[in-house]
Amino acid sequence: MDYVSALLPPVVMAVFFIGIVVTIIKSQGGPNKAKEDAAADAAMSRSDSVQEARSGGA
DSSP: OHHHHHHHHHHHHHHHHHHHHHHHHHHSSGGGHHHHHHHHHHHHHHHHHHHHHHTTOO
């Protein structure tokens, strides 16, 4: 019975990890992809403008 108690935590963690990966893969794209892309583009442009302002616009 010791082997069951030794193997249970890694098996449980593996199952949760696989579930998280599957959820992330399934949530990619779909109807929210355009909103996510627009939010990422807006964040990148804000970051770029801040960096340009700090470097003097060069």
